Amino acid sequence: MTTFMGVDHVGVGVDDVDEAIEFYGRHVGFDRVPFDYTGELPGMEAVAGRTPRARVAMLESSSATPVGPGRVKLVQVLDGDGPPASPAGQAWGEVGVCEICLHVRNVQEVHDALVAAGCASLMEPMSADVPPAGVTLDIAYVADPWGTKLEMIEWTGLWRSLPGPARAEGVNHVAFGVADMARTRAFYERLGFTELLFESVDFFEPMATWYRAPWYDPGNLPAQHMTMPMPAQGAAIEPVVLDPPGHDCRGAWGHLGPMDFGIRVGNLDAAAARLAADGVQVHGAPQSLDVGSGEWRYLYFAEPDGNYVQLVEARY
Numbered sequence: 582m583t584t585f586m587g588v589d590h591v592g593v594g595v596d597d598v599d600e601a602i603e604f605y606g607r608h609v610g611f612d613r614v615p616f617d618y619t620g621e622l623p624g625m626e627a628v629a630g631r632t633p634r635a636r637v638a639m640l641e642s643s644s645a646t647p648v649g650p651g652r653v654k655l656v657q658v659l660d661g662d663g664p665p666a667s668p669a670g671q672a673w674g675e676v677g678v679c680e681i682c683l684h685v686r687n688v689q690e691v692h693d694a695l696v697a698a699g700c701a702s703l704m705e706p707m708s709a710d711v712p713p714a715g716v717t718l719d720i721a722y723v724a725d726p727w728g729t730k731l732e733m734i735e736w737t738g739l740w741r742s743l744p745g746p747a748r749a750e751g752v753n754h755v756a757f758g759v760a761d762m763a764r765t766r767a768f769y770e771r772l773g774f775t776e777l778l779f780e781s782v783d784f785f786e787p788m789a790t791w792y793r794a795p796w797y798d799p800g801n802l803p804a805q806h807m808t809m810p811m812p813a814q815g816a817a818i819e820p821v822v823l824d825p826p827g828h829d830c831r832g833a834w835g836h837l838g839p840m841d842f843g844i845r846v847g848n849l850d851a852a853a854a855r856l857a858a859d860g861v862q863v864h865g866a867p868q869s870l871d872v873g874s875g876e877w878r879y880l881y882f883a884e885p886d887g888n889y890v891q892l893v894e895a896r897y
């Protein structure tokens with residue numbers, strides 16, 4: 582039995598891992614660095630067009646809860662011309678990874694603390710509930726100093742945090758754009774994302790200012806179809822379809838900003854065999870990297886829109 586365990590991490594391209602470790606540790610709650618690897622990343626020819634050389638630091642939160650179990654993976658491309666630029670004109674929901682969502686305790690306080698630490702507020706804290714089950718939440722957005730959209734949610738209708746101060750508590754979900762919601766739902770259902778937390782087809786008005794000319798006509802914004810398929814354990818995914826579609830914002834692998842994500846598995850070899858048997862194209866053989874504290878195992882595979890996604894088995 583192959584177990585898929587939700588989103589393991591969101592990968593973010595940075596141009597200085599040390600600065601990002603400092604910022605994410607001090608202000609975003611990712612206070613642990615289970616590994617910090619510099620070297621070649623094999624098995625990536627299909628996604629990166631080469632075997633990239635990079636520094637990869639995995640960060641996790643010691644305050645992570647069952648609704649914020651995901652990690653952040655910082656990637657600094659070291660070969661070629663260094664990290665590619667983030668995709669121009671990305672608003673939210675174009676094909677490509679577009680946000681990291683943190684589960685937080687006290688959205689207002691965490692939002693204000695991040696703004697004081699140098700983030701730009703993109704959406705002031707507000708409360709909402711989401712269809713079809715009316716699950717309640719508090720929500721806000723900031724951009725980190727390098728432009729990555731950090732959503733903060735307190736899922737008040739799902740989970741009340743453990744006692745403690747206002748704080749970010751790990752990654753709750755990753756949002757990414759796709760072209761066909763039914764195709765994406767069916768694909769990720771096979772990877773364990775089976776329970777629909779919400780589905781919305783209305784444009785989320787507080788995001789309106791993110792959609793700018795010349796990429797968008799501010800007077801005629803695209804429709805947004807969002808869903809949040811949850812796994813039984815691990816962080817969730819939030820695929821988004823824009824209608825009409827935005828331009829392709831996947832960018833080159835390793836670009837600055839959020840750019841890939843990993844799905845945790847218990848046994849990478851078994852999971853890889855299962856994907857292959859299901860007709861999913863896996864990119865080569867499972868990789869095992871010695872990251873000092875243990876082994877980091879991963880395998881990239883082809884998802885329907887060409888977003889950069891890997892299976893991950895953490896042995897560190």
Ligand SMILES: [Fe+2]
Nearest residue numbers: 682732756819
């Ligand atoms: Fe989100």
